[in-house]
Amino acid sequence: MKNSDIADELSSLSKMLDLHNQDAELAKSLSNAAFQIDRYTSEMSTMPRNNIYKLRGITNAIADFIFELLDTNTLNILQHWLQNTPDGILQMMQIKGLGPKKLRIVWKEMNIENPSELLYACNENRLIAYKGFGEKLQQSILDATEFYLNSNGKYMYAKVKYFSDQLLLYFTQLKKWQVSLTGDIRRQSNIIEFVEYVIVGKAESIASNLDAQYFTEINIEDKIILCTSHGIPIKLYCCEANEFGTLVFTTTGSSDFVNDFQNQYSISTCSDEAEIFTSQQLPFISPVIREYTVANTLALPQNNWIQFADIKGIIHNHSTYSDGANTLQEMALACKNSGYAYLVISDHSQYAAYANGLRPERIAEQHKEIEELNKTLTPFKIFKSIECDILPDGNLDYTSEILNSFDVIVASVHSVLNMTEEKAMARLLKAIENPYTNILGHPTGRLLLGRAGYPLDMKKIIDACAANNVVLELNANPRRLDLDWQWLPYAVEKNVLISINPDAHKVEGIADNEYGVYAAQKAGLLASQNLSSFTLQQFEQFIIHQHTKRP
Secondary structure (H helix, E strand, O other): OHHHHHHHHHHEEEEEEHOOOOOOHHHHHHHHHHHHHOOOOOHHOOOOHHHOOOOOOHHHHHHHHHHHHHOOOOOOOHHHHHHHOOHHHHHHOOOOOOOHHHHHHHHHOOOOOOOHHHHHHHOOOOOHOOOOHHHHHHHHHHHHHHHHHHHHHEEEHHEEEEEEEEHHHHHHHHHOOOOEEHHHHOOOOOOEOOOEEEEEOOOHHHHHOOOOOOOOEEOOOOOEEEOOOOOOOOEEEEEOOOHHHHHHHHOOOHHHHHHHHHHHHHOOOOOOOOEEEEHHHOOOOOOOOOOHHHHHHHHHHOOEEHHHOOOOOOEEEOOOOOOOOHHHHHHHHHHHHHOEEEEEEEEEEEHHHHHOEHHHHHHHHHHHHHHHHHHHHOEEEEEEEEEEOOOOOOOOOOOOOHHHHEEEEEEOOOOOOOOOOOHHHHHHHHHHOOOOOOOOOOOOOOOOOOOOOOOOOOHHHHHHHOOOOOOOEEEEEOOOEEOOOHHHHHHHEEEEEEEEEEOOOOHHHHHHHHHHHHHOOOOOEEHHHHHOOOEEEEEEHHHHHHHOOOO
């Protein structure tokens, strides 16, 4: 088990104890331990066990839980409470804003046992009759429940990509079947409902040759619906060899793309998908961009898209100065050793007290360390940056004097997220117009399958970035992927630079840029249109030009 797995299990146990009103002190200790474990840079599985007792936040009882997890991959006490909790209650534990103590009231006092009942109760205005549930909280729970119900059974691309690639190898190498990825996963969609494949053969024959220990057969018709031991749903479209290319084509594109193609061109029966395009004197359209009409798709660049290797520097990262798990030096060495030319360290600003945001004296301390490290790491360079909170009134978090001490300012919203479009627009436009803002971080504040984000008129936001020479971040954390790729063509049209940034809070997070690149490819983004593809010299010139905006 990795540290993150152990932290998840201990956090789940903490919530179960709170839900069942058991041992509040242990629940609190477990929650604190989970937070600390998730920040450790050394894996507990590699540590001598005596050392685990000495770690911060680890009591003897919690150490025993950790040893049980390391030895068995499970926690008996957690399984006990999970088995004594209705499935609907476990589902409601995933609804944002409904903590275990509030959920206990919903369950035990309101007799609500699943998300649908909860949604009905909110619509009936029932929650506000109970202590601690005001009208505002009831509306928040209603919105979060609707979001959960709409998102249930869906997966982030990053969660299933590796699995889908491994399963493709299983089909092609072990089973020797002719097979292709298709559907959302082939288009690199942000959200996946099924991992889909087109496969040559009869459905009954294919199903009978699947290993029962890995797959559970659900349905066989013209396709096979499976569930894996991972819980990820699989869809296999079965066909004859001479139909393979046609079925790959019709199942890959969005319904808009395929319907529009059918209205304008003929789709021939073929074994090779490329024949469909050549027969109509069309260039091969990459699966990644088959989303809208054929005309819109053909208007995008068809090649030379940004690649992972095009990223030259790592922008927007955190260290132990705020809420990161690795030191500034560790983050810098990880970037340098991976072949990057520069690191832009953007720890949280002071308003984000929950994230150990930097007070002025700690900014000075960090800047001094950056200057010392730059002497030893040259030609690699660390740039002084801050992820500066956009305050509720739209101002930035520091005085002009402090803002002037940074090379780059990433301005982001982290608090008071429940805004009307009018308030959100006023807040962000004011920050964009601030002459110190260089990059607008994760512009909508969304978390995929977790939070919809505040409402914005994105065209006006992009227009404002163009007018004020502000870069738009494509936050590559697979839980964000914000700005959404669908807005990239309009940003490019307005000559607004995009910056694919990992928002890394640990060394491993640097690799998340991969998912930002996948998202950018869906919009045909070129490396020249991405700030983090700038060379060190180009990035230094970018900073010089940006500083001309400052008063």
